[in-house]
Amino acid sequence: xxxxxxxxxxxxxxxxxxxxxxxxxFASVPLYRIFCQVTGLxxxxxxxxxxxxxxxxxxxxxxxxxxxxPALPWRFKPVQREVTLKLGEERLAFxxxxxxxxxxxxxxxxxxxxxxKAGQFFVKIDCFCFTEQTLQPGxxxxxxxxxxxxxxxxxxxxxxxxxxxxxSYTFYPKQDDAKVSEVRKPSATGEKG
Amino acid sequence: xxxxxxxxxxDHAHDDHYPSFFSRWFCSTNHKDxxxxxxxxxxxxxxxxxxxxxxxxxxxMEPGIQYIEDFQFYNVLLTAHGFLMVFFVVMPAMIGGFGxxxxxxxxxxxxxxxxxxxxxSLWLTFAGLGMLLISAFVGAGVGTGWTVYPPxxxxxxxxxxxxxxxxxxxxxxGAASILGAINFIVTIFNMRAPGMTMxxxxxxxxxxxxxxxxxxxxxxxxxxxxxxxxxxRNFGTHFFDPAGGGDPxxxxxxxxxxxxxxxxxIILPAFGIISQIVSTFSKKPVFGYLGMAYAMAAIGVVGxxxxxxxxxxxxxxxxxxxxxxxxxMVIAVPTGVKIFxxxxxxxxxxxxxxxxxxxxxxxxxxxxxGGVTGVxxxxxxxxxxxxxxYFVVAHFHYVMAIAAIFAMFGAWYYWIGKMSGKQYSExxxxxxxxxxxxxxxxxxxxxxxxxxxxMPRRIPDYPDAYAGWNYISSVGxxxxxxGTLMFFVILFRTYASGAKAEQNPWGEGATTLEWHxxxxxxxxTFEDQPDMSGKAPAE
Numbered sequence: 001x002x003x004x005x006x007x008x009x010x011x012x013x014x015x016x017x018x019x020x021x022x023x024x025x026f027a028s029v030p031l032y033r034i035f036c037q038v039t040g041l042x043x044x045x046x047x048x049x050x051x052x053x054x055x056x057x058x059x060x061x062x063x064x065x066x067x068x069x070p071a072l073p074w075r076f077k078p079v080q081r082e083v084t085l086k087l088g089e090e091r092l093a094f095x096x097x098x099x100x101x102x103x104x105x106x107x108x109x110x111x112x113x114x115x116x117k118a119g120q121f122f123v124k125i126d127c128f129c130f131t132e133q134t135l136q137p138g139x140x141x142x143x144x145x146x147x148x149x150x151x152x153x154x155x156x157x158x159x160x161x162x163x164x165x166x167x168s169y170t171f172y173p174k175q176d177d178a179k180v181s182e183v184r185k186p187s188a189t190g191e192k193g
Numbered sequence: 194x195x196x197x198x199x200x201x202x203x204d205h206a207h208d209d210h211y212p213s214f215f216s217r218w219f220c221s222t223n224h225k226d227x228x229x230x231x232x233x234x235x236x237x238x239x240x241x242x243x244x245x246x247x248x249x250x251x252x253x254m255e256p257g258i259q260y261i262e263d264f265q266f267y268n269v270l271l272t273a274h275g276f277l278m279v280f281f282v283v284m285p286a287m288i289g290g291f292g293x294x295x296x297x298x299x300x301x302x303x304x305x306x307x308x309x310x311x312x313x314s315l316w317l318t319f320a321g322l323g324m325l326l327i328s329a330f331v332g333a334g335v336g337t338g339w340t341v342y343p344p345x346x347x348x349x350x351x352x353x354x355x356x357x358x359x360x361x362x363x364x365x366x367g368a369a370s371i372l373g374a375i376n377f378i379v380t381i382f383n384m385r386a387p388g389m390t391m392x393x394x395x396x397x398x399x400x401x402x403x404x405x406x407x408x409x410x411x412x413x414x415x416x417x418x419x420x421x422x423x424x425x426r427n428f429g430t431h432f433f434d435p436a437g438g439g440d441p442x443x444x445x446x447x448x449x450x451x452x453x454x455x456x457x458x459i460i461l462p463a464f465g466i467i468s469q470i471v472s473t474f475s476k477k478p479v480f481g482y483l484g485m486a487y488a489m490a491a492i493g494v495v496g497x498x499x500x501x502x503x504x505x506x507x508x509x510x511x512x513x514x515x516x517x518x519x520x521x522m523v524i525a526v527p528t529g530v531k532i533f534x535x536x537x538x539x540x541x542x543x544x545x546x547x548x549x550x551x552x553x554x555x556x557x558x559x560x561x562x563g564g565v566t567g568v569x570x571x572x573x574x575x576x577x578x579x580x581x582x583y584f585v586v587a588h589f590h591y592v593m594a595i596a597a598i599f600a601m602f603g604a605w606y607y608w609i610g611k612m613s614g615k616q617y618s619e620x621x622x623x624x625x626x627x628x629x630x631x632x633x634x635x636x637x638x639x640x641x642x643x644x645x646x647x648m649p650r651r652i653p654d655y656p657d658a659y660a661g662w663n664y665i666s667s668v669g670x671x672x673x674x675x676g677t678l679m680f681f682v683i684l685f686r687t688y689a690s691g692a693k694a695e696q697n698p699w700g701e702g703a704t705t706l707e708w709h710x711x712x713x714x715x716x717x718t719f720e721d722q723p724d725m726s727g728k729a730p731a732e
Contacts, residue, residue, distance in 0.1 A: 007306040010379045018371055018413050025417025032443050041510050110435050172436035
């Protein structure tokens, strides 16, 4: 192979490295989401189909937090501020949302838990956040979430001190509906989610 | 291919027949000319970027706002300063400038593997510089910092097209560097003179090789992230927008996955330059050649798995932070190998304190100062106090603005005779070194104390308690500016009336192939490659 053909072949091999890294960079989008779901890092709750059942007598507290993006004209709040449950026990809680505007609006919610290290031990069985919610003008809806706290939280040294987990949701207008020019700056306290 | 007789005839013909001005300088396929233009681009950007930093230091000289009342403009200044220095001063000078000039010469190759692509890289870099400068005049400019974090960089908070121009600027410069990296790797792998094995290449060539691999693997990730930001801003995607299921922290991961290798891209060629200079002016080969080459490779590899030490304050898990702390500290080991090897090179050597060697000494000492504050910052727990303070600013300016710039000055003084055929005034070179040395240390050392005392970065004004350190730092900036001005005076006087440079002004310590060609180096060199078999490593 003459010198310049060898050079071109080497260059093409190197181009594949470049293409590969660009591909990895875009692949990072789903990979990052899956990584957080699998590891619970960032306070990402887990999802399972059923609870293991009560596993200890220790009282555990779960608090509920609700936020809305300023572009979403909904009142969104938890029906109960806090529940007390046993580790492993399945519990149902409710949030309530009211569409305060005169147009039907679809909302989507993001969520996480604090402390962040408790993410992998807070497991949702069913959640309103798994589907979009469309509220008619003036409509109020009860939104259920069923969950349990994995008893393994007490076995890990890192999380043994956790006695309270706060579940937080932030509702946003579904992006197709939002008019970007109407979005005001979020408040200084910011939002969780 | 022409036979030997034709090649011999062509040598003479080419040596005294240059292309016309436009062809020669705008359509160049000559590694020396392209290197020269890169150096001029770098000097221009250095004046602009330096000017911005002097304006910033002027404002910060005293508490209160004296000159810059538009704080968005202040943010635009510090952003442009960062981009200019990283992408349009250090990289074009060290890789585009000295890399292009001396890699082919040092390996005995007639030119780069792809001379036309070399020119494409040059003009893409110019275009990137142009886009960056334009961005300052669009809307309110790019006031995000060089890190361009969303949501500040998103369309809500930067609604004009300025950030889009900035993204385009980085895409162009990034493409230039990726193509250049391919060019360097293929040249170094495929075009070494016969007998010059990889383990006989000069260490500067090794440094450019490792740098090129880092560019190849890191820049595409920046390109991907920039594209995501561009579509978030303009085409309705939500990569970094929680409202659409995205995450601004993803930007930080992607940016710093590129950003950390980037700082090694900045410093590795400097390591190579210092090896050449120390060896030459100690009249000894560099101590531990293999250790030096593979230390650079190790720094490059480990540099890819430490990115989150730039993200300790975002809410990472404690075990994650522990890993990144440990991994970051590991890099100090191969770096220490290099520092000690340079010292061991000098030990027992016959030291000649010419200006390039002064800069090399300065580099070794000041890179260690900057490096140890890096080890301090590597500790995730301590970093929660230091994050976004002037302690960080002091750290990276020591390793980049002082150490890397010293390597660039050292390289200029070392190689200007070869490039231009004129030699600089040794007496004035030494004066410029000391003026610049005093200036940059006065400028950046007090910033450690301001940062430890809690002064945040990227601010146009500060509480009175920080006034003292800021005043000293600004005086240092003034002296640095004078030192820079003095460098340009030396440069002009060298071109205008410098003494004729010898083929090898440095004596027996200068063993690499560039000293085997005349000064200034002819338009074409090594069209017949020298036979290097049986020769010792040209370090």
